[in-house]
Amino acid sequence: MNGVILIAGSLAQRPGHGGHAWVFLQYLLGFKRLGWDVLFLDEIGPEMCSDEQGQPCGFAQSWNVRYFLEVVRRFGLGDSFSLSYHRGEQVLGLPREEVLRRTKHAAFLFNVMGYLSDEDILAAVPRRVFLDIDPGFGQMWRALGLADIFVGHEDYVTIGENIGQPGCDVPTCGIDWITTPQPIVLEHWKVGGTRSLPDTMDAYTSVASWRGPFGPIDYRGKRYGLRVHEFRKFISLPQRTGRPFRVAMDIDPVEGNDIAMLAQNGWTLDPPRNVAGDPWAYRDYVQRSRAEFMVAKNLYVESRGGWFSDRSICYLASGKPVVAQDTGLRQRIPNGEGLMFFSTLEEACAAVESIESDYDKHAKAARAIAEGYFDSDRVLAKLLEELLVC
Numbered sequence: 001m002n003g004v005i006l007i008a009g010s011l012a013q014r015p016g017h018g019g020h021a022w023v024f025l026q027y028l029l030g031f032k033r034l035g036w037d038v039l040f041l042d043e044i045g046p047e048m049c050s051d052e053q054g055q056p057c058g059f060a061q062s063w064n065v066r067y068f069l070e071v072v073r074r075f076g077l078g079d080s081f082s083l084s085y086h087r088g089e090q091v092l093g094l095p096r097e098e099v100l101r102r103t104k105h106a107a108f109l110f111n112v113m114g115y116l117s118d119e120d121i122l123a124a125v126p127r128r129v130f131l132d133i134d135p136g137f138g139q140m141w142r143a144l145g146l147a148d149i150f151v152g153h154e155d156y157v158t159i160g161e162n163i164g165q166p167g168c169d170v171p172t173c174g175i176d177w178i179t180t181p182q183p184i185v186l187e188h189w190k191v192g193g194t195r196s197l198p199d200t201m202d203a204y205t206s207v208a209s210w211r212g213p214f215g216p217i218d219y220r221g222k223r224y225g226l227r228v229h230e231f232r233k234f235i236s237l238p239q240r241t242g243r244p245f246r247v248a249m250d251i252d253p254v255e256g257n258d259i260a261m262l263a264q265n266g267w268t269l270d271p272p273r274n275v276a277g278d279p280w281a282y283r284d285y286v287q288r289s290r291a292e293f294m295v296a297k298n299l300y301v302e303s304r305g306g307w308f309s310d311r312s313i314c315y316l317a318s319g320k321p322v323v324a325q326d327t328g329l330r331q332r333i334p335n336g337e338g339l340m341f342f343s344t345l346e347e348a349c350a351a352v353e354s355i356e357s358d359y360d361k362h363a364k365a366a367r368a369i370a371e372g373y374f375d376s377d378r379v380l381a382k383l384l385e386e387l388l389v390c
Contacts, residue, residue, distance in 0.1 A: 004102050005031050006109040006125060008041040008116035012083055013048050015067035016273045018282030019207050023133065023310055025075060025279065027110065029185045030376030034384075039094070039102055040077060041109075041116055042068065043084040059085045065092065071279060084118065100124055107389055113138070114149040128153040129387065133182075135160025135305045136170045140219045143171045150175065155387060162306030162328045169222075169303040178386045179306070181333075183376035184313045189283070191319035191367050203244040203268070204323070204352070205289040207276050207311055210251035210258065217299065225298035228258065230325065234295060234345055238266030241352045245293060248272040248285060286314050291321040291355055291362075293348070304328035312339075317370035321362040323351040333373055338365025 009024045028038050049062035059065060065083070069092070072081045081093040088096055100120060103109075108127035109116070113134065122128060130153040132138060141147040150156060150173070157178045162168040164177055208227060216225045238245045246268040251259060262269060276282040286292075292315040300307040306329050312322045316339065326341040335341050340351035340362075355362045 002035045002037075002107075004037045004039060004106040006039050006041055006103060006106045006121075007031075007112070008109060009112040010042065010115050011040075011071065012042050012044045012064045012068040015052075015063045016277045018276045018278045018280070019311055019314075021071050021279045022282065022314065023182075024112070025071075025188075026183050026185055026310070026376060027380070028077060028080075029075065029188065030183045030380045033185065033377060034380055036107075038077070038080055039099070039106070040072065040081040041084075041099070041118075041121065042081070043116065043118060044086075046086055059090060067278070068092075075279075088118075108155070108387065111153065114151075114153070122152060127155065129155040129157060132156065132158035132160065132177075133310075134214070135163060135307050136224065136299045136303045137214050137217065139163075139171050139173050140217045140224070142173045144217070144219060157383065157387075160305035160307050161332055162304055165306075167304050168306070168328065169219075169224075170305045178383070180383050180386070181308065181374055181379050182310050182313055183379040184310075184317050184370060184374045185376045186317055186371065189287075189314055189317035189370075191317075191363075200288045201244075201246065202290050203246045204291050204293040205246045205248070205270075205285065206292050206294050207248040207272060207282065207285065208250070208295070210249055210255060212297065222302070224302055227295055227297045229298040230301060231295045232258075232261075234348055235261060235265045235267075237293070237345065237348055237352075240345070240349050243352055243356070244268070246270055246289075247293075248276045283314070286311070286320065287318045289315070289320055290359075291315070291323065293352075294322060294324040296325045296327050300327045301325060306332065308333065313370060313374045316366045316374070319363045319367040321355045321359070321366045323348060323355070334369050338362050338367075338369050 007027055014020045031038050049059050049064055051057045052063045082099045083092040103121050103124045108129050109125040110129050110131050112131045130150055135158050138149045156175045159182050161179045163170050164172050210228050211226050248270040250272050275285045294309050294312050307327045312324050315322050321338055323340045326343050330341050342348040342351050
């Protein structure tokens with residue numbers, strides 16, 4: 001082993017969100033492939049614990065714990081985690097003394113969105129690296145004096161590949177950002193992984209939230225919005241192309257007008273918890289699809305920050321073509337076959353038509369892009385070089 005890398009993130013807080021779990025798994029499993037010992041750190045409070053019906057319950061009986069333990073154990077991480085409850089009142093996995101021992105000798109802490117707040121661990125680790133997976137939100141919050149989620153770290157990594165470059169509206173906040181694609185561990189995303197399933201779909205799909213946890217931001221005289229503000233622009237795509245479109249959409253029932261509008265325009269809404277509620281169901285949903293149609297949050301589009309969806313990478317690795325809204329990446333990621341960027345409804349229609357004209361060509365190109373640009377071996381090795389970790 002090369003040593004220990006600590007990775008902190010919020011897995012236990014979001015049971016039933018299979019795609020969210022994969023965000024952390026790509027890094028945990030990817031660093032392990034490179035010969036590192038990994039330790040996943042998570043923490044949860046009493047107010048977050050609930051049963052599968054969303055009713056409050058105790059920590060030990062919660063769906064949060066059952067889901068968390070199933071994920072880490074089934075991916076071979078059963079001896080590589082510590083889940084702290086209520087400021088260490090209870091701990092699952094490695095005991096606190098062992099966590100602190102490993103922390104002192106770790107190469108660095110990879111703190112996803114600055115999630116970890118444990119003062120003892122933060123003080124003991126030799127190096128704190130902030131990983132930004134929602135580029136634009138934290139930077140604008142800090143520039144506006146609303147919140148500073150970056151404080152207390154020595155190094156800063158973002159998946160917004162254009163941050164710091166001309167034409168990008170995301171402020172750097174005086175930080176020297178290391179930019180990186182998101183990684184994918186290809187051995188877990190094989191082409192044809194679901195050929196034995198009888199319910200393979202002939203539909204373009206995606207997994208998304210209609211609004212998400214953050215609100216719009218007003219910055220320098222411009223409003224940066226959410227996915228809902230972009231999705232409505234492409235609502236007629238199923239009718240325009242004559243192709244079936246499905247989306248596992250996390251949308252509140254109070255959004256009745258939008259739900260009706262989606263149905264009227266030919267969209268099928270799949271309940272996310274039913275079809276993508278754990279990492280395995282999520283992977284099956286992706287690999288049963290014909291291709292992905294990905295709409296980005298308005299902030300990502302308007303800021304030109306160079307965000308790319310971790311979901312889209314999973315589709316590409318599965319040999320599924322991706323039609324993705326451009327966030328400023330046309331000149332950075334190979335595209336035109338397998339991955340088709342669009343900015344307008346007309347471009348989206350043309351992309352679907354191109355894929356349908358030679359599906360096999362686009363499917364092979366999709367996997368090739370995943371192998372050439374997002375392979376965790378390549379992405380994480382380069383990131384370690386950027387961080388000057390040998």
